[in-house]
Amino acid sequence: MLKKISFLLLFISSTAWADDGYRLWLKFDLIKNPTQRATYAKFSQFIYTEQQDAISQTASKELQTSLQGLLGKRIPIAKNIQDKKGGILLKVSATDAKTQALADDGFAIYTQNNNIVVSSKNPSGALYGAFALLRRIQTGLDISKIDIADSPKVRLRMLNHWDNPLGTIERGYAGSSLWKWYELPEVIDQRYIDYARANASVGINAVVLNNVNASARFLTDEYLQKVKALAAVFRPYGIKVFLSLNFAAPKILGKTKNSDPLAPEIRTWWNNKTQEIYKLIPDFGGYLVKANSEGEPGPQDFGRTHADGANMLAEALKPHQGIVIWRAFVYAADPKGDRFKEAYKDFKPLDGTFADNVMVQVKNGPIDFQSREPFHPLFGAMPKTPLAMEFQLTQEYLGFSTNLVYEAPLFKECLDSDTYVQGKGSTVAKVVDGSLDKHTLTAIVGVANTGSDRNWTGHLMSQANWYAFGRLAWNHALSSEQIAEEWIKMTLTQHPQSVTVIQDVMLKSREIYVDFTTPLGLHHVMGQNIHFGPEPWLERSARPDWTAIYYHRADSLGLGFNRTATGSNALSLYSPEVQQLWGNPDTCPLPYLLWFHHVPWTKQLSTGKSLWDEFSSRYYKGVASVEWMQKQWKSVANQIDPAIFADVDGRLAAQHREALNWRDACVLYFQQYANQPIPAPYPKPTRSLAEMKKIVEIYQLR
Numbered sequence: 001m002l003k004k005i006s007f008l009l010l011f012i013s014s015t016a017w018a019d020d021g022y023r024l025w026l027k028f029d030l031i032k033n034p035t036q037r038a039t040y041a042k043f044s045q046f047i048y049t050e051q052q053d054a055i056s057q058t059a060s061k062e063l064q065t066s067l068q069g070l071l072g073k074r075i076p077i078a079k080n081i082q083d084k085k086g087g088i089l090l091k092v093s094a095t096d097a098k099t100q101a102l103a104d105d106g107f108a109i110y111t112q113n114n115n116i117v118v119s120s121k122n123p124s125g126a127l128y129g130a131f132a133l134l135r136r137i138q139t140g141l142d143i144s145k146i147d148i149a150d151s152p153k154v155r156l157r158m159l160n161h162w163d164n165p166l167g168t169i170e171r172g173y174a175g176s177s178l179w180k181w182y183e184l185p186e187v188i189d190q191r192y193i194d195y196a197r198a199n200a201s202v203g204i205n206a207v208v209l210n211n212v213n214a215s216a217r218f219l220t221d222e223y224l225q226k227v228k229a230l231a232a233v234f235r236p237y238g239i240k241v242f243l244s245l246n247f248a249a250p251k252i253l254g255k256t257k258n259s260d261p262l263a264p265e266i267r268t269w270w271n272n273k274t275q276e277i278y279k280l281i282p283d284f285g286g287y288l289v290k291a292n293s294e295g296e297p298g299p300q301d302f303g304r305t306h307a308d309g310a311n312m313l314a315e316a317l318k319p320h321q322g323i324v325i326w327r328a329f330v331y332a333a334d335p336k337g338d339r340f341k342e343a344y345k346d347f348k349p350l351d352g353t354f355a356d357n358v359m360v361q362v363k364n365g366p367i368d369f370q371s372r373e374p375f376h377p378l379f380g381a382m383p384k385t386p387l388a389m390e391f392q393l394t395q396e397y398l399g400f401s402t403n404l405v406y407e408a409p410l411f412k413e414c415l416d417s418d419t420y421v422q423g424k425g426s427t428v429a430k431v432v433d434g435s436l437d438k439h440t441l442t443a444i445v446g447v448a449n450t451g452s453d454r455n456w457t458g459h460l461m462s463q464a465n466w467y468a469f470g471r472l473a474w475n476h477a478l479s480s481e482q483i484a485e486e487w488i489k490m491t492l493t494q495h496p497q498s499v500t501v502i503q504d505v506m507l508k509s510r511e512i513y514v515d516f517t518t519p520l521g522l523h524h525v526m527g528q529n530i531h532f533g534p535e536p537w538l539e540r541s542a543r544p545d546w547t548a549i550y551y552h553r554a555d556s557l558g559l560g561f562n563r564t565a566t567g568s569n570a571l572s573l574y575s576p577e578v579q580q581l582w583g584n585p586d587t588c589p590l591p592y593l594l595w596f597h598h599v600p601w602t603k604q605l606s607t608g609k610s611l612w613d614e615f616s617s618r619y620y621k622g623v624a625s626v627e628w629m630q631k632q633w634k635s636v637a638n639q640i641d642p643a644i645f646a647d648v649d650g651r652l653a654a655q656h657r658e659a660l661n662w663r664d665a666c667v668l669y670f671q672q673y674a675n676q677p678i679p680a681p682y683p684k685p686t687r688s689l690a691e692m693k694k695i696v697e698i699y700q701l702r
């Protein structure tokens with residue numbers, strides 16, 4: 001009997017709950033409160049649009065199915081409006097007074113004659129407006145007197161997939177590639193459509209399908225047919241497709257003598273290839289290029305510059321309105337140099353020499369997507385070149401898919417940083433959105449964290465990073481708090497107290513991760529190759545700037561990389577105001593301290609503690625904070641779907657285990673140099689440094 005009851009309970013709970021996370025923030029479940037439902041229903045009697053284009057049709061279809069879910073009734077698509085009231089009108093018009101001031105893709109939503117009007121200049125605007133209206137309903141906001149206008153701050157809101165032709169993903173932690181290359185172009189997986197919906201719902205309008213370490217195979221007819229099929233799925237959602245290219249493709253595919261960008265034969269090859277692509281995909285976006293970086297081919301192989309390479313491709317794309325996005329992630333291996341300065345050295349002199357359909361894509365920080373980096377010194381240093389911001393959503397350096405790290409605060413910290421290049425307020429965001437130097441070609445890019453895992457991102461909480469990225473790429477002025485709140489309410493729960501608890505955990509999560517891995521500006525001490533776990537003792541690698549000791553420079557005197565005038569002087573790449581802010585170890589904000597200074601272990605910091613005491617305490621605090629996150633999460637158990645609850649709960653336990661590894665490894669390793677005891681009240685690790693090294697060695701086994 002007992003067995004039967006428990007089976008029944010299991011059955012009920014798995015039908016009523018058991019959310020596998022597939023629906024992301026687009027759940028559209030029935031609004032439970034009937035009064036609230038009725039207020040929304042008043043404005044959802046019908047949907048009407050005059051537009052016949054595919055994107056507007058998507059907008060009205062999305063409204064229809066989503067509202068049906070939320071309100072529990074079918075909403076008709078009206079053939080005309082005549083005197084109808086109580087509906088939603090999608091209006092695309094460049095002359096509507098409300099749309100005059102909007103940018104492309106922007107929308108206005110207002111009430112008129114008892115209807116809600118979503119008005120925009122182009123069909124994509126209608127789609128984004130429709131999702132914005134739905135978001136208001138999903139999060140329980142009033143729409144009865146709605147009157148809003150919203151425009152994206154940048155033109156390209158783009159995901160970069162690092163996906164390979166055989167289905168693996170470089171730095172992917174959520175399964176294999178979403179793109180089932182072998183099945184394409186014949187089989188169209190429903191996931192492609194759901195992926196496009198999710199992107200459109202947050203305003204993402206461009207996608208690079210393949211890894212920046214690009215296989216030339218993507219430029220063959222075999223793969224271009226597959227790309228064409230994906231482009232057709234994404235088109236009705238307002239998403240353009242781009243490809244990463246291999247700079248040596250002419251030689252690899254065309255058997256040319258070389259791939260010299262100034263050789264007429266090579267230019268012709270690219271012109272022809274580009275024409276071939278546009279014949280298949282008339283709205284193809286363009287090329288993303290990683291050149292002369294980490295072994296990838298590039299123009300420097302032929303004594304040419306990055307601009308020579310980019311401009312050759314720009315010329316091929318120009319007649320088709322395509323663009324080149326050329327990455328600035330380059331760094332020569334110089335054991336005496338400072339990797340921090342490499343990209344600046346290569347790119348700054350090229351400012352003003354790029355064709356007008358070229359953008360240079362710069363990572364948020366000068367090294368490589370660490371948990372905290374100062375903003376990249378190229379921001380503000382190339383006023384004549386449109387710079388795209390590259391963030392990384394996939395958690396390569398943020399604990400893969402077992403660590404809860406909400407990335408919005410990391411993105412915001414960079415975007416809100418002041419470059420001072422045109423005086424106070426010259427933020428990185430203003431460089432990127434074009435307002436500082438009057439650029440209209442603008443982009444914010446995120447390296448995708450999606451994969452074939454049922455819940456898309458491995459860690460369910462990492463869905464929030466995809467969501468936050470889209471929202472911030474649309475409007476970098478939004479706060480991390482607001483974005484978290486929206487996401488939680490749409491994805492996890494609307495229970496007010498639980499929303500607050502989860503939001504608090506999310507907002508603190510990045511700082512907690514920094515504390516138990518790389519506090520006070522320590523960087524690049526992770527396990528080599530796989531970039532997981534601690535390996536601060538790493539002394540030898542294929543390149544000096546892939547070791548840990550290159551960055552932390554620990555010795556008996558102190559810790560940190562001196563980048564002031566007495567050291568590498570990387571600080572000199574910034575404006576005088578920034579140099580002043582970070583240049584003095586007494587006043588440098590603690591989060592950046594070890595990025596710029598070699599600090600004596602005994603130096604007293606602004607916290608009142610010595611460097612060693614503060615530094616080692618952070619690891620203990622970090623671990624304790626993970627325990628706090630676990631406790632907070634358990635406290636909302638009753639308000640969260642049990643399957644999601646259990647999954648996140650398990651991942652938090654894994655995070656705790658990993659945090660202990662980081663703590664013990666780093667504290668014991670650096671203690672050898674500091675030569676001081678672990679500060680009270682913290683206990684000495686029970687494991688030895690030798691044991692920690694063994695644990696991490698195993699991480700590196702293949």
Ligand code: BDP
Nearest residue numbers: 170171212213290329368369
């Ligand atoms: C590093 C990754 C490497 C990428 C490279 C890049 O470790 O896999 O190829 O960045 O951005 O973070 O090109």
